[in-house]
Amino acid sequence: MRVDPAVPVTEWGLSDEGHARLVAFAARADLSAVTAIRTSAERKARETGAVLAARLGLVPVACPGMGENDRTATGYLPPPAFEAAADAFFAAPDESFRGWETARAAQARIVAACRRAERAAPPGDLLLCGHGAVGTLLWCHLAGAPIDRRHDQPPGGGCLWSAPRGGRPAGGWQRMETW
Numbered sequence: 001m002r003v004d005p006a007v008p009v010t011e012w013g014l015s016d017e018g019h020a021r022l023v024a025f026a027a028r029a030d031l032s033a034v035t036a037i038r039t040s041a042e043r044k045a046r047e048t049g050a051v052l053a054a055r056l057g058l059v060p061v062a063c064p065g066m067g068e069n070d071r072t073a074t075g076y077l078p079p080p081a082f083e084a085a086a087d088a089f090f091a092a093p094d095e096s097f098r099g100w101e102t103a104r105a106a107q108a109r110i111v112a113a114c115r116r117a118e119r120a121a122p123p124g125d126l127l128l129c130g131h132g133a134v135g136t137l138l139w140c141h142l143a144g145a146p147i148d149r150r151h152d153q154p155p156g157g158g159c160l161w162s163a164p165r166g167g168r169p170a171g172g173w174q175r176m177e178t179w
Contacts, residue, residue: 001044001157005076010042010067021158022048025176026055034058038117040066040131049129060129065113068131069106073099086133090149090176103147114138118165126165138175138178138179143169 014022031052037060039049044118049060069089074097077085084095093103101109110130118126119178130138132153140147142163153159153173160179163169 005078008153009071009076012015013043014047018044018158019047019051022178024049025179026052027160027178029179031127033125034127036121037061037127038063038066038121039129040068042067042131045129045131046129049127052127052129063113063117065109066117066128066130066134069103069133070101071097086152087149089133089146090136090152093147101171103133103137105135107147108143110134110138111141132159135161139163139169139172140169 001012003012023103024055034052034056035058036145037049037053037056037058039060039062041044041062041064045066046062049062052058053060071085074085085100088097089100089103091136093107094136096102114128117128134151136152137147139145139161140151143151151172154175159173160176161169161171161173
C-alpha cells in the first residue's frame with residue numbers, strides 16, 4: 001500500500017509493487033467460479049476489486065461495514081508503534097487500544113457485513129476484497145477460533161484465504177504468489 005501519514009488511512013491506495021503483484025495474480029489465478037466481487041469502501045480494497053473485476057468482466061460493489069478496524073483515534077502510527085498497537089488490539093479483544101474500535105466490535109461488524117454480501121450475491125464464488133485485521137477476525141469467527149493475532153496474515157500484505165459459503169476456512173492466510 002502507498003503509506004502517507006498526511007493522508008487518512010482509508011484513502012491509502014495500492015503501491016506500484018502491490019498493484020503489479022495483484023495484476024500478476026489476476027492473470028494466473030483460476031477465478032472462473034467467481035460471480036461477484038464485494039469490497040470495503042476503503043481505497044486499496046476498491047482498487048483491488050477493480051483489478052480483479054476487470055479480469056472477470058464483473059462490477060465490484062463496495063459494501064458498508066467491510067472496512068478495516070477503526071483506528072482513527074490514533075491516526076498514523078510508525079511501523080514499530082503500529083505493530084505494538086496491533087498486538088494489543090488482538091490480545092485484549094474487548095478493550096479499546098487508545099480509542100480504537102475493539103477487536104470484538106470489529107469482528108461483529110465484519111461478520112455481519114460479509115453475511116449481508118453473501119445473501120445479496122448471485123450463486124457462485126463470492127470474492128471479498130478487504131483488510132488484514134478484519135480478515136483475520138472473520139477467519140477466527142468462521143474457524144471457531146478465539147481472536148488471536150497468531151491467525152493474522154503474514155507481514156507485507158497481498159494475502160488471502162478461502163472458505164466455502166457458510167463454511168470454515170480451507171486453511172490460513174497465503175500470499176498471492178503461492179495461491
